[in-house]
Amino acid sequence: MNQNPELMSPAILSTERSARKEDKEGNMENDRQEKAMEVVNEEEEDRLRLTWRMFAKEVKEVICVAGPMVAVNYSTFFLQTIALMMVGHLGKLAQSSTGVAISLCAVTGFSVIFGLASALETLCGQAYGAKQYKKFGVQIQTGIFCLLLCCIPLSMLWLNLGRVLVVLGQDPLIAHEAGKFAVCLIPALFGYAILQALVRFYLMQSMITPLVISSSLNYHLPCSFCWTLVFKSGMGRFGGAFAIGISYWLNVMLLALYMKFSDSCAKTRVPISMELFRGIRDFFRLAIPSAVMACLQWWSYEVTTLLAGLLRPNPQLETSILAVCVSMNVTIYSIPESVGSAASTRVSNALGAGNAQAARVAALCSRILSACEALIVSSIVLSSRNVLGHVFSNEPEVIGYVSDIAPLLALSVFADSLQGALTGIARGSGWQRIGAYVNFGAYYVVGIPLSAILGFLVRLRGKGLWLGITSGTICQVIILLVIISCTDWEKEAKKARERTLKRCLPEDHENVSI
Numbered sequence: 001m002n003q004n005p006e007l008m009s010p011a012i013l014s015t016e017r018s019a020r021k022e023d024k025e026g027n028m029e030n031d032r033q034e035k036a037m038e039v040v041n042e043e044e045e046d047r048l049r050l051t052w053r054m055f056a057k058e059v060k061e062v063i064c065v066a067g068p069m070v071a072v073n074y075s076t077f078f079l080q081t082i083a084l085m086m087v088g089h090l091g092k093l094a095q096s097s098t099g100v101a102i103s104l105c106a107v108t109g110f111s112v113i114f115g116l117a118s119a120l121e122t123l124c125g126q127a128y129g130a131k132q133y134k135k136f137g138v139q140i141q142t143g144i145f146c147l148l149l150c151c152i153p154l155s156m157l158w159l160n161l162g163r164v165l166v167v168l169g170q171d172p173l174i175a176h177e178a179g180k181f182a183v184c185l186i187p188a189l190f191g192y193a194i195l196q197a198l199v200r201f202y203l204m205q206s207m208i209t210p211l212v213i214s215s216s217l218n219y220h221l222p223c224s225f226c227w228t229l230v231f232k233s234g235m236g237r238f239g240g241a242f243a244i245g246i247s248y249w250l251n252v253m254l255l256a257l258y259m260k261f262s263d264s265c266a267k268t269r270v271p272i273s274m275e276l277f278r279g280i281r282d283f284f285r286l287a288i289p290s291a292v293m294a295c296l297q298w299w300s301y302e303v304t305t306l307l308a309g310l311l312r313p314n315p316q317l318e319t320s321i322l323a324v325c326v327s328m329n330v331t332i333y334s335i336p337e338s339v340g341s342a343a344s345t346r347v348s349n350a351l352g353a354g355n356a357q358a359a360r361v362a363a364l365c366s367r368i369l370s371a372c373e374a375l376i377v378s379s380i381v382l383s384s385r386n387v388l389g390h391v392f393s394n395e396p397e398v399i400g401y402v403s404d405i406a407p408l409l410a411l412s413v414f415a416d417s418l419q420g421a422l423t424g425i426a427r428g429s430g431w432q433r434i435g436a437y438v439n440f441g442a443y444y445v446v447g448i449p450l451s452a453i454l455g456f457l458v459r460l461r462g463k464g465l466w467l468g469i470t471s472g473t474i475c476q477v478i479i480l481l482v483i484i485s486c487t488d489w490e491k492e493a494k495k496a497r498e499r500t501l502k503r504c505l506p507e508d509h510e511n512v513s514i
Contacts, residue, residue, distance in 0.1 A: 102185075290436075346428070359492065451467075
C-alpha cells in the first residue's frame with residue numbers, strides 16, 4: 001500500500017529521492033560503461049582494420065625504397081669489379097696483385113667504414129622519425145667527421161700492406177704490387193667514407209631519387225674512366241685504383257650539390273658548427289658494435305676462402321670454386337641489402353616517432369618481402385645450375401664443380417636474403433651490440449668450425465666449407481628471428497623516443513610532440 005507523499009515525513013521523502021537518484025545515476029553509469037565498451041570494441045576493430053591498411057601501405061613503402069636501392073648498391077660494388085676486369089687484361093701479375101689488393105682493402109677498409117656508417121641508420125633514422133631535423137643534420141656532420149677520422153689509421157695500414165703480405169707468407173712480387181695498388185686506393189677510401197654518410201642522409205629520409213641519379217651516372221662513367229686510365233694514360237693497373245677513387249668522389253660531389261641547392265633538403269640541411277663534436281661519443285657508442293657486426297660476417301667468407309687454399313689434392317680448384325660462390329653471393333646480396341636498408345629506414349623512423357605499431361608492421365613487411373625474394377632468387381640460381389659455371393670459367397672441371405655445388409649455393413642465397421632484412425631491422429632498432437654477439441656466435445662458434453670439420457675431417461672439401469658457412473648464416477637467421485619475434489615494440493619505441501629527445505637541439509623543440 002503506497003503512502004501519501006503529503007503524510008510522509010521530510011526525512012523519508014529525502015531518503016526516497018536519494019534512492020531514486022542513485023538508481024538513476026547507477027543506470028546512467030551502466031549505460032556509460034556499455035557505451036564505453038562498445039567504443040573500445042569499435043576502436044579495436046578499427047585498429048585491426050588500420051593494421052591491414054598499414055600493411056598494404058607499408059609493403060608499398062618498403063618496395064619504393066628497396067627497389068631503387070638495388071641499383072644504388074650495385075653501382076658501389078660495380079666499381080671494384082670493373083677495375084678488376086680491366087686490369088685483368090694486363091697480365092697474370094697485374095690481375096693477381098690487383099685481386100689480392102682489392103680483396104684485402106675490402107676486408108681491412110671498406111667493410112669497416114660501411115659498418116661504422118651503419119650507426120647513422122639508427123641515430124639519423126630515429127631523429128628523422130621524431131622530427132628532430134636539425135639534430136638529424138648535425139648527426140650526419142658528426143658521422144662524416146668520425147668516418148674521415150677512422151680513415152687515417154686504415155690508410156696507415158694500407159701504406160704498409162705490401163710488407164704485411166710478405167710477413168704473412170705471400171709471394172714477394174705479388175705482395176709488393178698489391179701494396180702499391182692499395183696505396184693508390186687511399187683517396188677512394190676517404191671518398192667512400194663521405195659517400196656512405198651521404199647515402200644515409202638521403203636514405204633515412206626516403207629520398208631515393210638523388211641516389212638513383214648519381215648511381216646511374218656511376219654505371220657509365222667508371223667504364224670510361226677505367227679504360228682511359230688503365231690503357232691510355234700510362235698508369236696501367238694503378239689507373240684502376242684511381243678510377244675507383246674518381247667515381248666515389250664524383251658521387252660525393254653530386255650528392256653534396258643536391259643537398260646544398262635542393263629545397264627538399266632544406267629542413268635537414270644545417271650549417272657546420274661546433275655542435276657536431278657533441279655527438280662523437282654517441283656515434284662511436286653505436287658505430288663500433290655496428291662495425292663489428294658487419295665485419296664479423298664479411299670476414300667469415302674471407303676466412304673460408306683461405307681455408308680452401310689448404311685443401312688437398314687440388315687447392316687451386318677448391319679456391320676457385322669458393323671464389324665463385326663468394327662472388328655470386330656478393331653480387332646477389334645487393335638485393336637483400338636493399339630490403340634491409342628499406343627495413344632500417346622504416347623501422348627507425350617509426351620508433352623515433354614513438355609509433356610502435358608502425359615499427360611492428362614495417363618489420364613484418366620486410367620479413368615477408370625478403371622471404372619472397374629469397375624464394376625467387378634461390379630458385380633462379382638452382383634452375384640455372386648448368387649455366388653458372390660457364391659464366392666464370394671455360395674449364396670443364398670448374399663448370400662441373402659449380403653445377404654440383406649449386407644446390408648449396410641456392411641454400412646460402414636463401415639464407416642471406418632473409419638475414420639481409422633481419423640485419424636491417426636490427427640496425428634500425430639500435431641492436432648493433434646484440435647483432436655483434438649474434439654474428440660472432442653464428443659464424444665463429446658455429447660456421448667456421450663446422451666448415452673446417454666438414455671440409456677437412458669429413459672430407460667434403462669445398463662443399464663442406466660452403467655448407468659450414470651457410471650453416472652459420474642459418475643460425476644467424478634463426479637467432480634474429482627469435483629476437484624480433486619476442487620484441488616488445490612499445491618498449492622499443494619508448495626507448496628510441498627518450499634517446500632521441502635526450503639531446504634535442506633548441507631549434508627542434510617546436511617540432512616535439514609527446
